[in-house]
Amino acid sequence: MNTQLFGVIAMFILTVAIAIPLGRYIGKVYLGEKTLLDPVFNPVERFLFRISGLDGNREMNWKQHIYALLGINLVWFFICFLVLLNQGWLPLNPDHNPSMSPDLAFNTTISFLVNCNLQHYSGETGLSYLSQIGGIMFLQFVTAGTGMAACAMVFNAMRNRQSNQLGNFYNYFIKSCTRVLLPVSFVASVILVVSGTPMTWEGKQTITTLQGEEQIVSRGPAAAMVAIKQAGTNGGGFFGVNSAHPLENPTYLTNMVENILIVLIPIAMVFALGYYLKRKRMAWMIMGVMTVGFLALFLPSITNEVKGNPAITEMGIDQSAGSMEGKEVRLGAEASAYWGITTTVTSNGSVNSMHDSFTPITGGMAMLGMMANSFYGGVGVGFLNFYIFIILAVFISGLMVGRTPEFLGKKVEAREVKIAAFIAILHPLLILAGTALSSWLVSHNTAMGYWYNGNASAWLNNPGYHGFSEMLYEYTSSAANNGSGFEGLSDNNPFWNITTGIVLLLSRYLPIIGPLAIAGLLAGKKHIPESAGTLRTDTPIFGIMIFAVIFIVAALSFFPALALGPFAEYFSQIH
Amino acid sequence: MIKKIISVNIFTFGCMILLSVAYPLLISGIGKLTPGQGKGRTVSYKGKTVGFTQEGQQFTDNRYFWGRPSAVGYNGSGSGGSNKGPSNPVYLEEVEKRIDTFLICHPYLERKEVPAEMVTASGSGLDPHISQKAAEVQIKRVARARGLDEQEVRSLVKKHMEPPLLNVFGPQKINVLELNLALEKHQTNNQ
Numbered sequence: 001m002n003t004q005l006f007g008v009i010a011m012f013i014l015t016v017a018i019a020i021p022l023g024r025y026i027g028k029v030y031l032g033e034k035t036l037l038d039p040v041f042n043p044v045e046r047f048l049f050r051i052s053g054l055d056g057n058r059e060m061n062w063k064q065h066i067y068a069l070l071g072i073n074l075v076w077f078f079i080c081f082l083v084l085l086n087q088g089w090l091p092l093n094p095d096h097n098p099s100m101s102p103d104l105a106f107n108t109t110i111s112f113l114v115n116c117n118l119q120h121y122s123g124e125t126g127l128s129y130l131s132q133i134g135g136i137m138f139l140q141f142v143t144a145g146t147g148m149a150a151c152a153m154v155f156n157a158m159r160n161r162q163s164n165q166l167g168n169f170y171n172y173f174i175k176s177c178t179r180v181l182l183p184v185s186f187v188a189s190v191i192l193v194v195s196g197t198p199m200t201w202e203g204k205q206t207i208t209t210l211q212g213e214e215q216i217v218s219r220g221p222a223a224a225m226v227a228i229k230q231a232g233t234n235g236g237g238f239f240g241v242n243s244a245h246p247l248e249n250p251t252y253l254t255n256m257v258e259n260i261l262i263v264l265i266p267i268a269m270v271f272a273l274g275y276y277l278k279r280k281r282m283a284w285m286i287m288g289v290m291t292v293g294f295l296a297l298f299l300p301s302i303t304n305e306v307k308g309n310p311a312i313t314e315m316g317i318d319q320s321a322g323s324m325e326g327k328e329v330r331l332g333a334e335a336s337a338y339w340g341i342t343t344t345v346t347s348n349g350s351v352n353s354m355h356d357s358f359t360p361i362t363g364g365m366a367m368l369g370m371m372a373n374s375f376y377g378g379v380g381v382g383f384l385n386f387y388i389f390i391i392l393a394v395f396i397s398g399l400m401v402g403r404t405p406e407f408l409g410k411k412v413e414a415r416e417v418k419i420a421a422f423i424a425i426l427h428p429l430l431i432l433a434g435t436a437l438s439s440w441l442v443s444h445n446t447a448m449g450y451w452y453n454g455n456a457s458a459w460l461n462n463p464g465y466h467g468f469s470e471m472l473y474e475y476t477s478s479a480a481n482n483g484s485g486f487e488g489l490s491d492n493n494p495f496w497n498i499t500t501g502i503v504l505l506l507s508r509y510l511p512i513i514g515p516l517a518i519a520g521l522l523a524g525k526k527h528i529p530e531s532a533g534t535l536r537t538d539t540p541i542f543g544i545m546i547f548a549v550i551f552i553v554a555a556l557s558f559f560p561a562l563a564l565g566p567f568a569e570y571f572s573q574i575h
Numbered sequence: 576m577i578k579k580i581i582s583v584n585i586f587t588f589g590c591m592i593l594l595s596v597a598y599p600l601l602i603s604g605i606g607k608l609t610p611g612q613g614k615g616r617t618v619s620y621k622g623k624t625v626g627f628t629q630e631g632q633q634f635t636d637n638r639y640f641w642g643r644p645s646a647v648g649y650n651g652s653g654s655g656g657s658n659k660g661p662s663n664p665v666y667l668e669e670v671e672k673r674i675d676t677f678l679i680c681h682p683y684l685e686r687k688e689v690p691a692e693m694v695t696a697s698g699s700g701l702d703p704h705i706s707q708k709a710a711e712v713q714i715k716r717v718a719r720a721r722g723l724d725e726q727e728v729r730s731l732v733k734k735h736m737e738p739p740l741l742n743v744f745g746p747q748k749i750n751v752l753e754l755n756l757a758l759e760k761h762q763t764n765n766q
Contacts, residue, residue: 007744044593052586053578072583079587124652138595142587170586177590182598189602196629199599199606199613204652207617209632210625210755211639217627217651219615223606224599241654244698247615250629252745308691309661317674317689321706321746325666325695326656329643329704332746336698353698354656466660488658569662 004334007252008302011338015260015267022184022264023271023283029179030152030172030276041178048174056174059165062520065153066513068169069146073113073509076139081109083135084127093128094203095218100126107497112136114508115143115378117229117236117349117483118500120492124218124240129201136236137225141177141185144232144265147380148176150512151269154387155276157519158408162527166520176380180265181232189227191257196250199223222248230261233378235349235483243339243352244328255331255352259339262348266376269383277408282538286386289543293375293550298341301362305337309359310573326354337362344369347378349483356461356470356486360573363486364566367473370480372554373427378481381508384515386546390537391420391518392553393546397535407537409530410522423514427479428557430503434475435561437499439468451495459496461488465572469565478503618756626752627651631703634755637680637720640705640713642751643692644673647700657696670694681716688712704748707736721762731757 028035049056060068083090088099100108104120111118117140121127127136149172156167193199198219206216222238226248229236236242243249243258267287274283308319322333331339336353343350344366355366369375374385391407395417398405405412441448441456448456460467470486477484478500485491491500536542606613616628626632631642633649642649646657659666673694678684690709710732718725735754739745 003739003743004746007740010744048586048589048593051589053582054586071579072587075580075583075587122653122655124654133599134591134595137599138591141594142590174590177594182594186598186602190605193602193606193613194609196609196611196616198611198615199603200615201603202614205615207624207626210620210752210759211632211634211636213633215626215632215649215651217615217630218653221599221603223613224602239654239699241656241699244656245654246629246631246699246701246703247627252740256740256744311662311667312670312691312695315667315671315674316686317691317694318687318708319691320708321690321692323661323695324643324692324697325659325661326698328698328702329692329706329746329748330702335745351698354658356658356660357656357698359661461658462660462663462666464662466662469660486658487656488660569660573662 004332007256008334008338011256011259014256015263018260019264019267020271023268024275026180026268026272027275029175030155030272035179037179037183045174045178049170054170056168056171058168060168061164062153062157062166062516062523065150065166065169066516069150069512070509073146076142077109077113080112080135080139081105083131084108087128087131090128090130092130092201094201097125097128103494103497104492107501110501110504111483112139112234112236113143114481114504115147115232115234115347115381116478116481116504116508117234118478118485118504119236119483120497122240123238129220132225132238133221137228140225140228140232140234140236141181144181144228144234144379145173145176147378147512148180148269149173149380150516151380151383152176154384154515154519155273157523158277160409160527162523162525164524166523181228184231184261184265185224185227188231188257188261189223192226192254193223195254196247197223197226197254198247219247226258227261229350230258230348231265233262233266233346233348235343237350241354242350244354246328249352252330252335255335258350259335259342262339262342262350263346263376265379266346266382269380273383279538285538285540285543288540289547290375290386292547293372294341294345297345297365297369297375298338301341301365302334302337304359304361305333323359326357328353340366341369343484344482345372345375345377346382347373347481349477351484354487355473355484356488360566360570363469363473364562364570366484367476367562367566368555368558370476370482371427371431371558372550373480374550381481381512384512387515387519388420388423388511389546389550389553391416392424393542393549394535394537396549397542397545401535403533403535406528406534407522409527410525411528412522416518416521419514419518423511424553426510427507427554430479430507431472431475431558432561434478434499434503435472438471442467442471448495452493459490459493461490465565465569469569472561472565474500475503479507481508618752620756620759625756628750628752629703631701632752634751637716639755639758640710640717640751641693642705643702644694644696645700645702646696649701651701654699654701656698656700681712683715684712703750703752705751707747707749710749710754717758721758723762727761728758731761
């Protein structure tokens, strides 16, 4: 056993160990029970509701939840879009970075609004501090809060009763921000700033290096943003290379903290469900399915990264440190592989190494993580994706044993299953259609005119199978609201900004609306008490059933595409 | 309807004060109490700031230990990796060339002793560290260029080795800038 492997194991154990009590706490927050931070935040929340005139106590049905959610998201869109378009002359811009072009501002706003954080710019040159803190970081908080609020409504709807009163969206939203995201981010950003991540309002500093050359070093208010970028499964970094940057992620300790945060709240939400519904067994069943899926992706990845790039092994040099192209020495191959998979199974998308340079299998596993998009998943939305698969599994197992499908005492009927099937199919549809379009353009080397400066094949940074992977990854990352990328792809141009922008929008709001609708419809049905004939949904067998559904829907629909990209590249490297 | 829109806007504005004003100001206040005052930690030599400890810089002179190849030439205002795929022929040719150059500069090495991390680009282009092996293979070259005894350089390298976190988690590594700075200081003191 070496220290790098220990580091990875420690991260996973610590994550689960913190997630269990945190999940309990989140469950209490949504149930409205007394918690530790009440004295601090109760007055703040009351003040916010009083000055705005919004009612945080009014019970809403599922449709009202959706209207409230979409309405407030629209307001955020306009605010952020305007800031980005005008950042050049607005204050807090010590480096004099220019305002964004409209297509880039569109893509960036959408991307942060939908909690994806795909970045077609570099933080150092693309954003002012006002945009970073007032635009981007604000959205990182509130979009995570939105996802959690939607998830809280689904929890509420899953209770044993017949009701249309499913809590208040604004209440769930503000509590997610003040009681969970803000305290967690505060602790993390203090650790970061103490470890050396900058938190300053001053601009670039120019120095003369030891060897006598000039070096210009970008800085900024990074620590506050890095914490919420991880805690809210946002992933959009302060600097261009995200957490590979030595100021954004300066030590192995900060790497552990940041990586724990990536999966912490997604896992905690599962335990929150267990506490909220008093169904601990079900929480562990879900946690089990998610963990099996995660390990199935992670183990091949770490093996391949540690073994290194076969093409470099053939050169006869010492590759004992693993595949180090695109990785940092202070983090090492093991921790980079762990990060690479945790960030893609959740919808985080921050990186601490360059995914474009991963060995083919790891790149493929990262994509598969985003294709399934429900092994832990994003804060709130991860569980919503998983909920879709539960509904499908209930339906299919119901058919198999010849019983009316029931889930938690509610009959699952045609309408709910149609919605679930639509959401499940939407994901592959968006990814594969986008990839097909861009591949068609590349294979015909189309002159793109306004859409791209040059011919289509020029946007690839690598030839062959890997080039195809770059495009597949970009759409997968957009559709999974992930935000990481095979960053070699030239994606800051109208073609990529607009097509991925559309994918982002569809793949954020429909997969939230779908589960909300299903949960709302089910909540309105009569509750049937459990009997001997009820299909138990908290058993390992049902877990296997869910896993099978995820595997069939997510993995198999993508298999042909994966075979053309990462798998073909893998086999081309074996002689 | 209009009343509702105004309400949601005020609510948003209130959240902004909490999340985008109070929170970051609090953290930057705490940052002021840390070494470097939250502006990044710098090191000086002969009274001048010569770099950020946590950010790598370019070393090409034979008198210094070298850091890893950088896709952006250690540009501190625009980080970046190469983003080359593992099977890209142009990339593999480039690695071959780096191996050849490395062997010419370190003629005493055998090919199988060349650490891969010294011929592959880092993720950020600003990697401040190298591995223990990568430092050890350079000792002879640096000692020769400086006219120092190999043992002296070796003991400096040993002194600057950073152990894993709590000696248990993560890799062992050396900060290139700090090592080179120590070399400079060592030599001025001995003159």
